[in-house]
Amino acid sequence: xxxxxxxxxxxxxxTDLLYWDEALSAGHYTHCxxxxxxxxxxxxxxxxxxxxxxxxxxxxxxxxxxxxxxGCFYSMRVxxxxxxxxxxxxxxxxxxxxxEGIGVRSDTVFIRLSEPARIEAWGQDHTLxxxxxxxxxxxxxGQDAPYLRFTAYFDNGVVIYSNAFxxxxxxxxxxxxxxxxxxxxxxxxxxxxxxLLALLLAFIRLFRLTLPxxxxxx
Numbered sequence: 459x460x461x462x463x464x465x466x467x468x469x470x471x472x473t474d475l476l477y478w479d480e481a482l483s484a485g486h487y488t489h490c491x492x493x494x495x496x497x498x499x500x501x502x503x504x505x506x507x508x509x510x511x512x513x514x515x516x517x518x519x520x521x522x523x524x525x526x527x528x529g530c531f532y533s534m535r536v537x538x539x540x541x542x543x544x545x546x547x548x549x550x551x552x553x554x555x556x557x558e559g560i561g562v563r564s565d566t567v568f569i570r571l572s573e574p575a576r577i578e579a580w581g582q583d584h585t586l587x588x589x590x591x592x593x594x595x596x597x598x599x600g601q602d603a604p605y606l607r608f609t610a611y612f613d614n615g616v617v618i619y620s621n622a623f624x625x626x627x628x629x630x631x632x633x634x635x636x637x638x639x640x641x642x643x644x645x646x647x648x649x650x651x652x653x654l655l656a657l658l659l660a661f662i663r664l665f666r667l668t669l670p671x672x673x674x675x676x
Contacts, residue, residue: 460638463527464491468508468535473609473617479584482605482622487634489529489621490607502542506551509534528633529621532557537615555612560620567606567623568596575610575618599623605634 467478467490481488496504512531514521525531539550559570569577570593577595579588581603588597599606605624611617626634 460486461640462488463635464489466492467619468492468533468617473535473611474584475580475609475619476584479580482607482624483583485604486638487605487622487624487626487636489526489531490533490619491526491531492533492535492619502540502544502547503538506547507536507538509536511556532560532621533619535617535619550614555610555616555618557618557620560608562599562623565600566596566598567608568594569608569610569620570594571610571618573612575612577608577610579606579608581606599625 465478465481465488467475475490478488478490491510492508493510494505494508496507499505510531510533512522512525514525514530534554536551536554538547540546555571555573555575557569558572559568561568567579571577572593574591574593577590577592578586579595579597581587582605587603587606588595595608597606603625605622607622608620609617624634630636
């Protein structure tokens with residue numbers, strides 16, 4: 459897959475983000491953006507469970523777009539506080555932990571949190587590079603390590619995902635993201651569409667054959 463800048467890395471099935479690491483490990487740099495996929499605001503198990511925190515001065519498109527493209531945000535999985543009690547849910551969501559600081563010093567990537575958590579640093583091929591219990595973690599991004607990202611697990615069930623720090627050639631661009639050409643296999647595309655057309659014609663013919671026939675009296 460090409461042509462995407464962000465991935466919904468946490469769809470509710472797990473917190474290990476394996477598919478995101480597969481993309482990063484394959485050299486496709488992308489950011490982790492998650493949110494509620496909820497079509498029923500009354501379902502407390504699905505509403506206010508995932509969110510993304512953007513470092514933006516406003517909610518205007520002109521401010522949000524560069525923040526999203528540059529990865530100046532982090533994503534969060536939130537437990538179902540209150541188990542259906544809206545007041546407890548609101549109270550839990552109002553006191554979420556947060557990222558206090560994150561960045562790079564020389565070859566060392568660091569993260570600092572507002573509360574203690576189990577912090578993990580993940581890298582190439584979904585490899586656990588470092589882990590600790592506490593409010594901060596620093597990890598050296600080795601010369602052969604293409605990227606590093608953090609996941610923090612808090613005792614109350616909150617999980618924070620940072621975007622990935624990556625090595626890249628600044629002479630090629632100002633970001634590790636690279637535009638990938640959209641390749642189109644013309645032959646397979648034609649065959650696919652021809653197959654769809656043939657299937658449609660077959661259904662039409664079958665529908666006509668199954669229609670009841672009226673008898674005409676002479």
